[in-house]
Amino acid sequence: MIPLLSLQRITAGYGEISILKDVSMELFSGQIYALLGPNGGGKSTTLKVCSGQLLPTKGELIIAGKVMNGSEPNALARAGICTIPEGKGIFPNLTVRENLLMMTSSGVSIEAIEEVTYRRFPQLSSRTNQLAGTLSGGEQQMLAMSRALSTNPAILLLDELSMGLAPLIVGQLYEIVQQIAEEGVAILVVEQFANIVLEIATTAGIMTHGKLIKEGIPSEIQKYLKHAYLG
Amino acid sequence: MTEFITFTVVGLATGAIYSIASAGLVVTYTTSGIFNFAHGAIGMFSAFLYWQLRWDDGWGGSWPAPIALLFVLFVAAPIIGIILQIVVMRGLEATSETTKLVIPIAVMLGFIGIANWVWQGAEQRIPKPFFGRNAKWSIGDAYITWHQTIIVIVAVLLAVALRFLLFKTKIGITMRAVVDNTSLVELNGGRPNRAALQSWAIGSILAAVAGVLISPLLGGLGVLALTLLVVNAYAAAIFGKLRNLPLTFIGGLVIGLSVSYWNWISSTGQKWPWLSELRTTLPVVILFFVLLLLPQEKLRGSHAATIRERFAVPSIQASLVWSSIFVVVVSALSLIITDKWESLLTRGLTMGIIALSMVLLTGYAGELNLAPLAFAGIGAISAFQFDVGSAVETGPGFATLIVLLAISFGVLVFPAFGLVRSRLFFAVVSFAFIVFILVVFFDGTTGTGIASRESMSLSGLVVAALISGSIGAVVALPALRLRGLYLALATFAFAIFVDRMVYKQRETLTFDIPLIGDNEDVSINIFNNGALNIPRPNFWRINFAEKQWAMLIFVSIIFCIFSVALIQLRKSSYGRQLTAMKDSPAACATLGMNMRRLKLSVFTLAAAIAGFGGALHASNLRTIQEDYPFTIWEGLALFMLTVVGGIGYVSGALFGGIIYACAFIVMGDFWGKLAEDWGSFRWLFTFLQDFFLLLGPALAGIGLGRNPSGVGSQIFDGFRILKKKDHRTVLVCGSSLMILSWFFRVIEVYNGWVFILTSLPILFLMPLLAEARDRDVKSRNDTLIEMAGIEYDFSDEFISYIDAELSITSDFNVDERNTLNE
Incomplete structure (x- = not known):
């Protein structure tokens, strides 16, 4: 192997x-x-x-x-290769949804990304239009992790x-x-x-x-x- | 009511244009962190291009409006933006704020140069509004042209489109994401470079839209006027803190409306005629005040460690030696060059003195000031008004005023040098006394002699420095809390203010100030009908008016005195504080330094130096006009060239001044002369002449990206090698050859060209030769550093001697060595 x-x-x-x-x-x-x-x-x-x-x-x-x-x-x-960098791997001045949209460069559609993310982290689904920088630390890291989950x-x-x-x-x-x-x-x-x-x-x-x-x-x-x- | 509607519509239309332009500025600033000073110039260029395509008799001309528009807005403008991003702006990572400011300024000057070159001549270029002049509709009695209507509609559409682009599309969201975290965009698989290109293309399109829309509202196309008009958009962009687009649009409308309403008010009779120029100045005044209202920036521990720029401090000894050499060389040169060259060099050196103010303020203290020549201009005007001015009737009052200024100057500046209490008191009093003596005894403040004075006195220069220093303090006082780009913009606003309100001032101002003019009204005609005649100095029984060489040597000595003083200042505790403030304001705050006082004092001092230099420069020129030599454009060019020369060094100021005043003119002359002599290649040489005259400064500035510490110090570093003992022969031979060449010129064996062609190559060959010798020596003993000494072939006797000294049995060692060798 x-x-x-x-x-x-x-x-x-x-x-x-x-x-x-x-x-x-x-x-x-x-x-x-x-x-x-x-x-x-x-x-x-x-x-x-x-x-x-x-x-x-x-x-x-x-x-x-x-x-x-x-x-x-x-x-x-x-x-x-999906890299989640040190600190929070998110864009603080973009909303949650815009953050998810940034993940589409990997070729996965936004619908698929949203589906996976909100299923795994339901608390993010109520915050789609909130600026990511205003999320709690844990939620920010979840948002970052959702890239690892959804972009295969x-x-x-x-x-x-x-x-x-x-x-x-x-x-x-x-x-x-x-x-x-x-x-x-x-x-x-x-x-x-x-x-x-x-x-x-x-x-x-x-x-x-x-x-x-x-x-x-x-x-x-x-x-x-x-x-x-x-x- | 009709008037109200008319003026409101006019205000809305211009405001909408400002909004469009400033939106472009915001887009590029947020995505690249570069404040695009060339933004206005791009708009100007596009307006000219559009005019060329639509109405010129020559190339282009009579294109239909839609095609011309499509071409200008969606082909030319984006290409300009993309080229700018790739060629110029991409190299600006990890450079200081100064460099990030200077390079767009260079680009702006480049555009102005190109436009002046392509669209030469005094031909009137009048673009027509859309659908012609008579296409209008009305609300009540008020007529609204279709052009105005289109402007407002376009602005609204663009606002919506930008909003949509930035918030709803992947491109726009990527552009915003790049601002947040560039490397994370890459980790997401996005392409930050592409986003930067897109944002520059969009920014440039918006500038072009603004340029094309605004040009018919002016009387005719003018390069500088158009560029500056879009500068008004800077104020709008500051409304939104260079970030917030909706606020930026509101800012644009506020500016447009206030200018329009001001025009309305002043059209019904002007109570203060001296305010008449405010109609063009209002936007920058607003800019200045909006900057002051911005929330306090957080103190930063600057990123100084990551910046590519380093400035070493020369020793006092070295500076003295170089100064003496410099004065000697200038004196020697003055024997062999013509009056014209002497006067050019003098101009360069006086500009160099003004540039020294920037070395202190920007190089040492890291405070940006785009208005060096505004202070110089104020200095020149003060010298004129005090020394020769027809307006100021002298009396004891004026001397009192000057002494008061001297006292406040001392109180502002001296504590920064560590003088306190009794010593401060003593210093201020003695300074004021010296000024008093100068003013009274060198001018005789009684009688009416001054009005007819034909020469500049020493006290005139001192007064120039004092007055412009105090104005520097007045400007700095509100701007103390600003830093970096915002400070630069505030000083830029001040420079435009001086350009418009002072240099263009035609009214006689009448003051009733007690003590001055024996309690009569004092009336000052600041800028006598657009030109001031400022005489040459005349002291120590040298008539500088007739002897240009004396002026040249005098100025070079002054330059050296100021330079040595500045270097000494840099090495003092005061200079260390300035550099500390430049490197990390946050660290300074934690050390308990009083940065406000520091800033205020350094601003005052720098403005005083600029004023002094300005008065000298003016007196060397003999005449200054409203549009030469102290305008904002000249100031930007000087600032840029000083940065190119190395703004942390006095040599940078020398370089900046000389290059600014002489080099491009000399090069232009050179090609011009060739064009005359070689008729068949005339087109080529004329081309080169225009090229250097118009684009030289801009190209020099753009080249800065490669060496952010400036070229002045690099040249000096090159010569430093000659100090080594090994190269004494090179130094001695070279210098004697040059002296010989100079001597032949003095006894007129040959003309100036031969002198230049013999001495310059020798000068530049010397360090090259020394370097080559060094390399030769190095290649001969080409040993790796860690092998040095080990490979040496020690004899057996020597080894046994060493062994004996170290009391080691030599037999053992020989065996050991043999086994090792095997």
Whole structure:
């Protein structure tokens, strides 16, 4: 089985500073890969490389067997990579419906998107014409997640999904993540706080100082976490 | 009632045009973050193009209205917008606010240049309204032309269409989404670049619509008048905070109606004739006040760290050395160049002094000011009125006024330098005393001598600085809370105000101010019928009027004094505060700095410098007119060229001034002369002449995107290499060759062209040669930095010596090394 997403010896960074050094990883269909590690370890940078927002200086970004180095992020998005960036992945000055309309670039019709979204998150359906910036934090993240649900991506990249949200909502969101994975989507989850993710992840990796120092099944990784965070 | 309806309709029509234009401005600003100063110019250009297609006798001409309209609005205008976005605006990411402002200004000047070039001549170009002049209908007795009707209908339709586009279509929603979060649009699979193109195309179409609609309402097409008319739309856009379209439309109507009602009021007899120009100035006055009413912007920790612009501070020593070299070079040049060139250079240097005010205000303190020449003009007028003016009858009162100004100037500016309490008091008093001495003893404030004065006195210059400094403070006071673009627009409004209300002022103003003029009314004719004759200085027994070279050297010395003082200022605690305020106002606030006082003082100081420079510039020109040299356009060009030269450096001011006053004229002359000499290539050389004269400044400005720190410093950096000891031979040889060439010119072995052709290449070859030598040296020991020292071939004896010194058994080491080698 070929991996849906594969990083081969990636080196990447900003300007002259390399953040990622020689990182390789593979992500298969239906897998939830939890990328953990302390602040500044290179997790979000890895995600940026995967989504095409950052061009690696060395190494290859391979998607479904094809080298995709240098593809524009919007091209990758249309090809089926759905990225929910850190913070709320929404447009605060657009209404909920307009936010949903922005998701149609992936080729899915607005009706289908609305149908999926409102079925999954009924509380959004009463707020179609409200500015997204005025929703609660949880609702904003739901709105962002609805892109992952409705646009049928092959690969889902999630950056700090839990940031600033109540634990209850985080639990709900990760339940949804698990359901998405069951449909065969390959999911890469970046999190600083590991516990919730490790419960649903099928594979986990710890990243510090731009290197993937440990990779394995979640229960195994759990033991190394303290070591990685506290040095 | 009839009149009311007529004036209301006129107001609605012009207001509707302002609304359309400002809507275009809002569309481009919200989607790209760039305030398109060229917006008005695009409208102007389209109006001319439309006229060309419809009514010109030459190319185009007599196209039917619908086809011409379709072509101008939906082919030419969008193409202009798209080209602008791709070629110019796309390169503006991560540049400072100054650069983001300057490049659209450059584009605007470019359009003005092109329009002046293509549509030359004094030919009257009068576009007709739609359906002709007589197509009208009536409400009661009031006639409404079809043109006016069409304008209002178009505005309403466009408002609805824009609303629909931005809120109901995918294109519009993407355009709005780009404003929120560009990278998220990409992650959604959208194309932000395409959205930007679309918004620029739409903005440009709206400008074109406004231009075509407004042109028949004027007497005839005029490049500057049309460009400025759409500038009125800026005020409307500010109504909506550059964001809100419905408010923008309301703003446009408010402006149109107020101008129209003002005309109505003043048509029934004018109580204050000096306000007559207000009819054209009202929009900018509204602009100024709307800006003041905007809610306070949040203090930002600026994004200084991500900006590509860096300004180093030269050492005092270096600045002194460079200044002396500069004065010597100018003096040497003055021996060999003609009067014409001397006068051009003097113009450049006096403009450079004005540009120094921008180095202080914009370069050091980060406060944008688009009205440098308005302050310069005020300085020139003050010098005239005080020194030679026929209006101000002198008396002890005037000296008192000046001393009061000096005191307030001191109180405003000196505390910023860290002077407090007794020291402040002492400084202010002594400053006022010096000014008093200057005013009294260098002019003799008794008698009527001043009225017939034939020369500018030193005190005239000081008074110019004081008065324009105080006006700077008055302007800055309400504008203190503005920053960035809004401040730039407020100063822009002020510059237009000065252009219209001061330079075009023909009325004699009569004041009854106690103390002045021995309790008689003082009447001032601000701008004597459109021209002021300002004499040359005449002190230290040098007659600057007859000796252009003396003026040149005098001005160059003044420039150097101001430059060194500015650099010293930049290195002082005051200068550090200014830079801190530029980099992060939020950080300054948390440090407890009083930014209001800082801003006020720096504004006052900069305006004073500009006033001083303006008086000098005027006195060098001898005559200033209402439309030269202190207009808003010239000011924008100078501002732009100073930014190109590097507004953080005094060398940038020098570059800006010289290029502004000389370079394009010289280049134009050069091609003009070639055109005369080479008859067969005349068309080519005339083309090049026009090209440089009209488009030179704009192109220089557009090139700025490549090097936001300016080219002035780059040139200086190039010469810095010559300071190295290795290159002393190059420096000495080069300089002696140049001195030799200069000497040959002095004894008239050859003419000026030969001098230029010999000395300039030497000048520019010197740093190149030094660089080449450096590269040569580098390539010879081409070692990787981490291998330096390791690859060195140490002899065995040397190694055993080292080992012995380090008390290591040498036998062991030799073995070790052998195993390593294997």
